[in-house]
Amino acid sequence: MSFEIRPLSDALGAEVIGIDLTQPIDDAAFTVLHKAHLNYQVLVFREQQLTPQQQIDFSVRFGPLDKHPSQGKAHLEGYPDILVVSTKTENGKDVGIRNAGPAWHSDLAYMEQPALGSMLYALELPDSGGNTGFANMYAACEALPKDLREAVEKRRALFCSTRNKELKALHPILRTHPETGRKSIFVNPQLTHRINDMADDESDALLAEIYDHCRKPNFIYWHRWQPGDLTFWDNRCVLHIADHKRLDDPNYIRHMHRTTIAGDTPF
Numbered sequence: 001m002s003f004e005i006r007p008l009s010d011a012l013g014a015e016v017i018g019i020d021l022t023q024p025i026d027d028a029a030f031t032v033l034h035k036a037h038l039n040y041q042v043l044v045f046r047e048q049q050l051t052p053q054q055q056i057d058f059s060v061r062f063g064p065l066d067k068h069p070s071q072g073k074a075h076l077e078g079y080p081d082i083l084v085v086s087t088k089t090e091n092g093k094d095v096g097i098r099n100a101g102p103a104w105h106s107d108l109a110y111m112e113q114p115a116l117g118s119m120l121y122a123l124e125l126p127d128s129g130g131n132t133g134f135a136n137m138y139a140a141c142e143a144l145p146k147d148l149r150e151a152v153e154k155r156r157a158l159f160c161s162t163r164n165k166e167l168k169a170l171h172p173i174l175r176t177h178p179e180t181g182r183k184s185i186f187v188n189p190q191l192t193h194r195i196n197d198m199a200d201d202e203s204d205a206l207l208a209e210i211y212d213h214c215r216k217p218n219f220i221y222w223h224r225w226q227p228g229d230l231t232f233w234d235n236r237c238v239l240h241i242a243d244h245k246r247l248d249d250p251n252y253i254r255h256m257h258r259t260t261i262a263g264d265t266p267f
């Protein structure tokens with residue numbers, strides 16, 4: 001099995017060219033892909049033509065799947081493991097999650113065990129817009145100014161779901177990747193509520209400083225989707241955001257299938 005892995009930016013990300021994910025992936029190829037995923041943090045598999053079951057079969061090579069809390073309402077019919085991320089409506093109702101990821105976040109950060117990673121497969125794309133930003137939280141952590149690092153180093157933050165207030169969890173602000181051993185910044189502006197055991201105003205000011213730091217352009221890669229892209233990010237060391245400037249435009253159709261790989265407890 002031969003394929004090529006090409007870096008996409010200085011920040012993170014690589015594209016995988018010449019692999020057909022409808023075919024079985026042998027162990028040698030899987031090892032190369034797994035290492036590349038840990039190394040580049042985001043992989044983009046180009047020109048795929050996947051059925052929902054084929055996307056599931058490839059996803060479970062990386063671990064058991066996690067059900068998104070919204071999946072009860074937004075899963076693909078007959079495939080509870082696939083979350084539909086879509087701007088489409090049918091009979092006046094959204095067919096999936098319409099405005100997914102409007103701010104920088106990592107998936108399921110409000111769960112005790114946030115996702116290892118997510119795979120997003122592009123089925124229909126708008127003529128422009130709908131890009132996804134990915135930010136390298138290893139690099140952001142390594143470049144943290146000393147005073148900021150000392151202020152958050154041993155602290156934890158409270159994360160809350162924006163859709164279900166019952167879902168909340170405490171996690172370290174700087175987490176250690178369970179496979180690479182590298183430290184990354186884990187807080188994010190969409191799901192982090194506040195820093196634990198800190199006055200609200202102090203917590204707000206500190207988080208704002210960290211977010212400004214994390215959003216520096218040298219940490220970020222903007223993915224411009226191509227039809228057939230399957231993008232797989234490492235949710236443990238990457239923040240992401242969807243850029244939906246035209247969500248109210250009826251010609252703006254962005255329709256995707258997502259699988260979510262279960263993760264472990266951050267430490």
Ligand SMILES: [Fe+2]
Pocket residue numbers: 100101105106107240
């Ligand atoms: Fe997301």
